[in-house]
Amino acid sequence: MRILIIEDEKALSESINEYLSVHEYTCEMAEDYHSAVMKIEYNTYDCILLDITLPGGNGLKILEHIKEDNKTEGVLIISAKDSLDDKIKGLNLGADDYLSKPFHLSELNARIAAIIRRKNFDGNSTIQFENLCIDTQNKSVTVEDNPVELTKKEYELLLYFVANKKRLISKEAIAEHLWGNEMSGSFDFIYTHIKNLRKKLMDAGDADYIKSVYGMGYKFTG
């Protein structure tokens, strides 16, 4: 999977690159408007991460450019300008999603996975991880062909874990992913959710996928 990161802040694009490269992604980076336009012109990507404020031009222009050329790339806007105007403009211009800075890399990763899943959806809507199988169409989960009954939040949590498999996910990122900004900062509910999810998965198969890491967060491993 090829991903283009259009971001003028080098430290940020490097972090994104480093995090995504561990998964099956190959990242390319563009730091300004013109190099971004050139790269899009000559290459095809699965997903483009687009910052709105760029040296040399507005990121929304690039988005217009992509859409005019009928390119099929998924576009995820990442911007510090979390003003509603930009968000609405971006989504109206055909961006697939919008993420405002600062964000968790695990959240970014999950959103990219969701965009690519939607774009490449050709009859295959299942995600396989060892014995675990998630059907994103029916939102159903099986372990070793045993169905697992999950609540809505537990399902979202599992999907988030699988998208970020083998990586440490902070409690904060989980809280924000499940409930939005207002919940960040309180983790009581996460503990219970994870306890329940872990128990349900263990009851269906016998693998314990979710590992707690020193109180920093959780890791989903085989």
Place this chain on the structure above:
Amino acid sequence: MKLIAKYNRVNIPITIFVLLISSVAYYFILHFVLLNQVDKDLRVEQQEIIHHIKVNGTLPATSNYKDRQIKFQPTNLTHVKEKFSTESIYNKKEDEDEPFRRIDFLVTQNAQNYMATVEKSEQETEDIVQLILIITFAVIAVLLFILFVSNRFLLGKLWKPFNHTLNQLKDFNLYSTNEIILQPTNVDEFVELNETAILLTQKVRSDYDSLKSFTGNASHEIQTPLAIIKNKIEILSQSEHLDESQVKIINSLNEAASRLSRLNQSLLLLTKIENRQFEQTQGIDLSSVLNKCIENFQEAAELKGIDIEKNIKENISVVMNDSLADIVLSNIILNAIKHNYQGGNIKVNLDEHSLTVSNTGYEPKLQPAELFERFKKDSSSQDSLGLGLSIVKTIADSYGFPVAYYYREQRHILEIKFH
């Protein structure tokens, strides 16, 4: 009070007062002049009588016309000062007292003194005075009426540019790009007013724009370094070879960075709301936003054994920005879950007048008014910034919705009224 009313309140009594005073004076002056005229006539009669006696040596014939009478009365007095006087004589024909002016003087004929009296009716002069007064009053009345009516129409017309300017200023909206359009006028005061209004709105707009761009820039400048810090911590925490002390440091860094990030976002949100950067003119379906919000937190509530009792009327439309509505409702519902005890309950009521959320919970340590202040919180809740309710209040205030909080019968009750 309207300017015209205030002006009239002074102007009309003064006009009436001056007109009354002057008509009284007018009456007396007129009366005096006409009386003088009658006296002159009487004196002419007197001269004629004296002349007649001197030439003919006889008294002239007495006469008794309706409006002029001459009488002679023998008298022994030798010195009588001539005297003008007024008396009322009953007029049979008209059945009323008629005023007469008379002059009494002494004449001598054949060594016999006579008291001569010439009387002249004053009725005519009285009639003239009355007529003149009636005309005067009529003129005053007509004048006042015309003044009143013309003020109404003329002033309405004169103030038109002013009212137009006022309406334009009332409709002036910082968030729309429409400039105010003022009527051209040749009244100096209004020209000045219009020039000032245009200058002022331009200044307000440019100040507002620079404030807006500052807020946007500040947000960008702060969020980007924060994003880098947070992401680097996230990368660092992926490292396989961390010992316990390093994990502790990473945890502290992460907590501090997250806190700073939440704080920054909340403060920016508050500033933006106070700058009214969320313009909204259309109603949103608050019922569905509320239902979605409750659904989002339903499981969290269930984990705490909290029952949510919903009494939500469908299709309640409120003019509000949908993102802000979501923030308000999320904060309220989340608060009701957080500040609740295991196995408690929450009651959510929504109708066209208000939203009421009440939940079981322990008595708050803070005063109700303090709860809405920024950074005020119960010391027990370490994970909160103390901004939740303050954000709720700021958003509600920006739409003019009164917010009330009270603690009654072991329940926290939060109410937002829509009007």
